[in-house]
Amino acid sequence: MAALSLAGLLIPEAVAYAGIAGLPPQAGLVALCFGLLGYGLIGQSRFAIVASTSSTAAVLASATASIAPGNPQQQMMLAAGLVLLTGVLFAGAAFLELGRIADFIARPVLRGFSLGLGLVVTIKQLPHLVGLGKTPGVPLETLMDVGTRFPQWHLPSLLLGLAALALLFGLSRWRRLPAALLVMGLGILAARLFPQAIPDVALVGRITLNVARPDIPDLDLAQWERLGELALAVMLMSYAESCTSIRSTALRHGDTVDPNRDLWALGMANILSGLFQGAPVGAGYSATSANETFGATSRAAGMLSLAVVLIAITTLLPLLAFTPEPVLAAIVIHALAHNLNPRPILDYFRLRRGRTLAVSAALGALLFGVLDGLLLAVGISFVRTIMDLSKASVSRLGRLNHGHDYVSISQFPEAREEPGILILRADQPLYFANSDRTASLIRQESDASDARIVIISLEESPDLDASVVESLAELAAHLAGKGKTVYLARLKPEAHQVLSRAALKDLGEAALIDLSVDGAVHLARRHAIPADSASG
Structure with missing residues (x-):
C-alpha cells in the first residue's frame, strides 16, 4: 500500500x-x-x-x-x-x-x-x-x-x-x-x-x-x-x-x-x-x-x-x-x-541567532536566483563563522566560595582573586586570526597587575597553530622581562604536544600544565616558595 x-x-x-x-x-x-x-x-x-x-x-x-x-x-x-x-x-x-x-x-x-x-x-x-x-x-x-x-x-x-x-x-x-x-x-x-x-x-x-x-x-x-x-x-x-x-x-x-x-x-x-x-x-x-x-x-x-x-x-x-x-x-x-511555513525563520528571530543567515538565504534566492542565492548564503555563513572565531576576549578568574572552581569575576562578583596570582582565560579558541589580539589583551591585564605569577587558561583551544605558538612566545618573553612567571593551564594533549616541541625559552615544560586552574594554582605556589625564601 x-x-x-x-x-x-x-x-x-x-x-x-x-x-x-x-x-x-x-x-x-x-x-x-x-x-x-x-x-x-x-x-x-x-x-x-x-x-x-x-x-x-x-x-x-x-x-x-x-x-x-x-x-x-x-x-x-x-x-x-x-x-x-x-x-x-x-x-x-x-x-x-x-x-x-x-x-x-x-x-x-x-x-x-x-x-x-x-x-x-x-x-x-x-x-x-x-x-x-x-x-x-x-x-x-x-x-x-x-x-x-x-x-x-x-x-x-x-x-x-x-x-x-x-x-x-x-x-x-x-x-x-x-x-x-x-x-x-x-x-x-x-x-x-x-x-x-x-x-x-x-x-x-x-x-x-x-x-x-x-x-x-x-x-x-x-x-x-x-x-x-x-x-x-x-x-x-x-x-x-x-x-x-x-x-x-x-x-x-x-x-x-x-x-x-x-x-x-x-x-x-x-x-x-x-x-x-x-x-x-x-x-x-x-x-x-x-x-x-x-x-x-x-x-x-x-x-x-x-x-x-x-x-x-x-x-x-x-x-x-x-x-x-x-x-x-x-x-x-x-x-x-x-x-x-515561516515559523522556523521566526524562531531564529526569537533566539536572536541565525536570523541574518536565514533572511539572507531567503532574499538571495528571491533577488538573485536560486543558485546565486545559495552561494551568497553559504558565503555569508562562512564569513560569519570566521568573524565569530576571530573575536578576542579575556576573562579574569577568581575562586568561587573557597572551592575548586575558578569563574569569571565579571559574571560572579563574589569570586575572589588569588593573592599574588593573576588568572586569565582566553574565551575563544586561539588560532592565527585572533592570537595577536588575545596576547595583547593578556599583556594589558598583566602589566596593570602587581601579581608576579600569571596563569593563562587555554581550555577553549584544542590545538594551537604556528601563529599562536609565536604569539605565546612573545607574550612569555614580555612578561619575563617584567619579572613575571607564566603558566599555561588546562592544556589539551595536542596543544601540550606542540608547545613541548617548540621548547620556548620562557615557557619551559614546568609551565605547561594539563591540570585544572586549581591544580595550576597549587603547582605555581609550590614553585614560587623556594624563590621567595631565597630572596628573603
Whole structure:
C-alpha cells in the first residue's frame, strides 16, 4: 500500500519538477526510475525516496540558463553534463569518506533557502496557474509581470487550478491517499470528457519516453570546467536536503545510517540519470516524509514503487499528455507548501541567532536566483563563522566560595582573586586570526597587575597553530622581562604536544600544565616558595 500511494505522488511530481528544471517530462521520469533504483540497491535508510526534488530542479534550471540563455538544445546537453558531474562529485566524496560535508551548510541557511526556494518555485508556477504560459525572468520580475497582465488572465485556467489546490489541501488530511494522482486523474478526465467546460486550457502535451542510450555529453573543456563549479553547488544542496531527510527519519525510528553509503547511493543514482539525460535526484523532504507516513517499513517500498512507476509509464503515459497545466502547477505548489511555513525563520528571530543567515538565504534566492542565492548564503555563513572565531576576549578568574572552581569575576562578583596570582582565560579558541589580539589583551591585564605569577587558561583551544605558538612566545618573553612567571593551564594533549616541541625559552615544560586552574594554582605556589625564601 505504501508503494502504491507513493507512486501516485511521485509520478506527477516527477513531471512537474522536470518542468521546473526546464527539461521535458521524460527527464523527470527517467530521474525517478534511476533514483529509486540507485538508492534501493545501495542506500541504507528504510524511508528515503530518491527522485527529482524541487530544490535541485530549480538550481539546475538557474545553472543551465546562466550558461546558455535562450538555447534549449544546448541547455539539455549542459543539464545532462551537470547531473553527471554531480554524481561523480557524490562518488568522489564517498571515496574520500566526506559523509559530513553537508554540516558545512548551517541550518539557518537551509531553512532560509528552503523558504526562498518555495517562494521562487511558487511564483514560477503562477503564470501556468492563471493561463499565461511560461514567463521568463527572475522571480520578482515574474510576479510583476503576472500582476500587470491581470486583464489577460485565463479565467477557466485559474478556476481549474484553484479547484485542484482546494482538493489537494482537502485530501491532505488522509495521508495514505494518493491525492496528487487523484487530482491529476480528475484533471485528465476533465480535459478528455468535458473540454467545453475548460476551453483553451493549456495541456502538458505529448510525453515521449524514448530513453536514449547512455552517453556523455559532447561539451568543450571550458563548459565542463564551468559545470564543475555549478555541480558542486548542486551536490551540496542535494546532499544537505537528503542528509536532513534521512537523519530526521532515522532519529525518529532509532535507525542508524552511514553517510558515506548514502553518498555512494546518491552518486550512482545521479550518474545513471545523467547518462540517460535525466534530472538530478536527491532524497527530498516531501517524498521521504510521505513514504514514512504511508507506512513503509523497509527499502522494499521504494523498489515496489519503482515497479508501479514502470508499469504506469509504459501503459498510461499517453494519458499524461492531457494533464492541464494549471492542475500540474497546483500539484507543485501543494508539494512545496511545507517550505512556505515561516515559523522556523521566526524562531531564529526569537533566539536572536541565525536570523541574518536565514533572511539572507531567503532574499538571495528571491533577488538573485536560486543558485546565486545559495552561494551568497553559504558565503555569508562562512564569513560569519570566521568573524565569530576571530573575536578576542579575556576573562579574569577568581575562586568561587573557597572551592575548586575558578569563574569569571565579571559574571560572579563574589569570586575572589588569588593573592599574588593573576588568572586569565582566553574565551575563544586561539588560532592565527585572533592570537595577536588575545596576547595583547593578556599583556594589558598583566602589566596593570602587581601579581608576579600569571596563569593563562587555554581550555577553549584544542590545538594551537604556528601563529599562536609565536604569539605565546612573545607574550612569555614580555612578561619575563617584567619579572613575571607564566603558566599555561588546562592544556589539551595536542596543544601540550606542540608547545613541548617548540621548547620556548620562557615557557619551559614546568609551565605547561594539563591540570585544572586549581591544580595550576597549587603547582605555581609550590614553585614560587623556594624563590621567595631565597630572596628573603
